[in-house]
Amino acid sequence: MAINQHIQIRTVQRDDIETLFNIRTSVVENYQPREEIAALGITPDSVAIMLDTDCCGWIAELEGRAIAFSMANATERTILGVFVLPDFEERGAGRAVMEAAEKWFWDQDIDEIWLVTGNDPSLRAYGFYQHLGWVAVGVEGA
Secondary structure (H helix, E strand, O other), X not given: OXXXXXXXXXXXXXXXHHHHHHHHOOOOOOOOOHHHHHHOOOOHHHHHHHHHOOEEXXXXXXXXXXXXXXXXXXXXXXXXXXXXXXXXXXXXXXXXXXXXXXXXXXXXXXXXXXXXXXXXXXXXXXXHHHHOOOOOOOOOXX
């Protein structure tokens, strides 16, 4: 996989929240419409509160366009998700925002972090995380 050297990573700001939702609802695998995400309690207001408290996010931009993001929660020591616009997959943006999240944890002396994802090895996300060195340690109930 060739990593695009022109991808820039920056920290998510409050005025990026709509962009996060646009990216999140654009994915093909693990797609959820805004209504379903809202039913889980994830709304623009709740994301703003998360960013103001114990969460941080990163946006990957290519030529000024937001193409991917990740978010992490320090209290739960968890990466909440990595999402990439479908037209920009396999260009290194997902890896870049994942590395930003991991570094954020390490900079806070948090050396054990968690990521919850589907446990089906046929899912692209499952393979992506394993490729980055993540190890499956268990299955949690729904």
